[in-house]
Amino acid sequence: MSTSTARKPRKAAYHHGDLRAGLIRAATQLLDRKGMAGVSLREAARRAGVSHAAPYRHFADREALLAAVAAEGFARLGEAMREAAPRGSLALGEAYVRFAIERPSLYQLMFGGVLRIGEHAELRAHALRTYEGLVRAFSSVAAERRGEMAAAAWSLVHGLAGLLLADHFPRAAREGRDTEAFVRAVLSQIRFAVRPAQGAAAA
Amino acid sequence: MSTSTARKPRKAAYHHGDLRAGLIRAATQLLDRKGMAGVSLREAARRAGVSHAAPYRHFADREALLAAVAAEGFARLGEAMREAAPRGSLALGEAYVRFAIERPSLYQLMFGGVLRIGEHAELRAHALRTYEGLVRAFSSVAAERRGEMAAAAWSLVHGLAGLLLADHFPRAAREGRDTEAFVRAVLSQIRFAVRPAQGAAAA
């Protein structure tokens, strides 16, 4: 019925060894090297050394393969965040943006809206775990507002990453600073409201 | 020859009337109705009633057509922002997010990183104008920090819009509120730093 994964102890190896993983690897490489549009099932199959129809034994369609790549991306992003979290929330934000800048196509795949996240269970699970990691960073905030805080913080860093990646900041805004300094400067503009403010969001 | 339209003004009309505009129209419709992947040069040509090669007289390639669609999107976004700006910065942020939610595919095209903005002069110009409109909303802020403020505010609303569009907020975070209320709640979490803070960005 359902297409199989791991029916034996580990990821069993049949003809290829582990084609599923091989395809994810190849697709990830294509994504990093040639961008989103450069990822094709056929090219991935080629690089994995199988026929162009073989991938369909492991992925329902192209989108399913991309979803698997994105899921791994969320795992990596989660790692980066966990590693930076102890150094404070500014460091956490910087780490987030750095991840996006270092793997732009992967980040675009994860968040660009190309994938309908609701239709890929594994992807959804990975994304959720990452989000929970972020919420945990706000453990010092009252529980009822923690969710909104986390949402605001995530929006901020995600938006900054996205605008940087799409090159939407005019040169004037950068003022000659390197990207890291610019990120710090922008993130530092923000303070989180401590009281249940319902007023304006800006000065 | 079924459609005979005006044919004198500026952008004169040759065979079709104004194929360039017709293609942009058709592509915009496709984008709204079938999403990014549903926009093809051939289908746009079909809907404009011309052969599949005709578009190449007006657009270098598919990306150029998409860039034209996106440029118009920036104009519309600019209008929405100008209209909301007098009602304060929270209203401005809400209007921004509303635009993204109402035209998700268009917004994704404008900001999703599919277009390399640097390579389409007209697109770049339109985007820049929109940004300048945003910066103007921060005219009460000291000039040297205005750019960073605007960048932070833009990041916030852009990130929120993107995460909403990609359905990245777990249901728990929404707490049953409708989207507008959620947007207001999230935006209200943020206050802009008034002093040249270089400390942390969160509590």
Next chain:
DNA sequence: CGCATATGTTATCGTTGTATACATTAGTCT
């Protein structure tokens, strides 16, 4: 008028996603 050129068409190529029928291998059951 006559002609250069902007515009549109036809034909064609290579690539892709996907479906179907077939072949082979791996793991299981007796």
Next chain:
DNA sequence: AGACTAATGTATACAACGATAACATATGCG
């Protein structure tokens, strides 16, 4: 062990797409 069954990979095919080139036609200017 040997055969059966499901998992896996292959061969072939098709329609849609982006792109290019060769050709056709209308437009407006001299």
